[in-house]
Amino acid sequence: MSTTLSATLADVVLPDTEGREVRLGSLWTESPAVLVFLRHYG
Amino acid sequence: MRDHEDEIRKAGASIAAVGLGGRRYAAAFKEESGIAFPLLVDEDRQAYKAAGLKMASLLHLLRRDNAAARKRAQAAGHRQRRLGPDPLQLGGSFVFAPGNVDLWAHVSETFGDNAAPADLVAALRRPTSSA
Numbered sequence: 001m002s003t004t005l006s007a008t009l010a011d012v013v014l015p016d017t018e019g020r021e022v023r024l025g026s027l028w029t030e031s032p033a034v035l036v037f038l039r040h041y042g
Numbered sequence: 043m044r045d046h047e048d049e050i051r052k053a054g055a056s057i058a059a060v061g062l063g064g065r066r067y068a069a070a071f072k073e074e075s076g077i078a079f080p081l082l083v084d085e086d087r088q089a090y091k092a093a094g095l096k097m098a099s100l101l102h103l104l105r106r107d108n109a110a111a112r113k114r115a116q117a118a119g120h121r122q123r124r125l126g127p128d129p130l131q132l133g134g135s136f137v138f139a140p141g142n143v144d145l146w147a148h149v150s151e152t153f154g155d156n157a158a159p160a161d162l163v164a165a166l167r168r169p170t171s172s173a
Contacts, residue, residue, distance in 0.1 A: 004144045005136065006143065014082040014088075018069075032053075032139045034055055034056070034135065036133070037060045038062070039129075039132055
């Protein structure tokens with residue numbers, strides 16, 4: 001059974017701009033989430 | 043996406059962005075742009091790699107679809123600002139649902155190949171079938 005991309009990304013932990021660590025999977029635990037990967041800022 | 047945040051929230055979803063570069067750079071961009079959604083920093087590109095996002099090359103500047111994308115961006119009032127630490131890293135947009143369900147994906151093929159917000163919102167509004 002293949003793993004979904006969201007399952008692959010769910011355990012990745014990244015800091016936000018305040019330094020707080022965010023587990024990506026927490027973004028879509030309760031409801032859908034749009035996740036945008038930027039090429040650059042601006 | 044900033045301009046479509048309300049529409050995305052009304053469709054019942056949240057939004058977050060991931061960028062390269064340092065936290066201070068990201069914080070400055072967040073403040074300048076006024077985005078209210080979380081902006082996460084992936085300096086090592088671990089999430090970019092895990093998501094299978096592509097790298098461009100300078101040859102992409104010669105692609106017709108790239109020229110068209112630049113024209114669209116300029117027409118919309120966008121302009122190239124300071125490039126990040128890895129200007130060849132391409133982006134992507136995804137919609138994920140609880141239970142680690144992938145609802146929609148757009149992986150950029152070249153510079154300026156961005157997801158159409160309308161497609162993204164449409165994915166949120168589609169009924170999901172359980173497996």
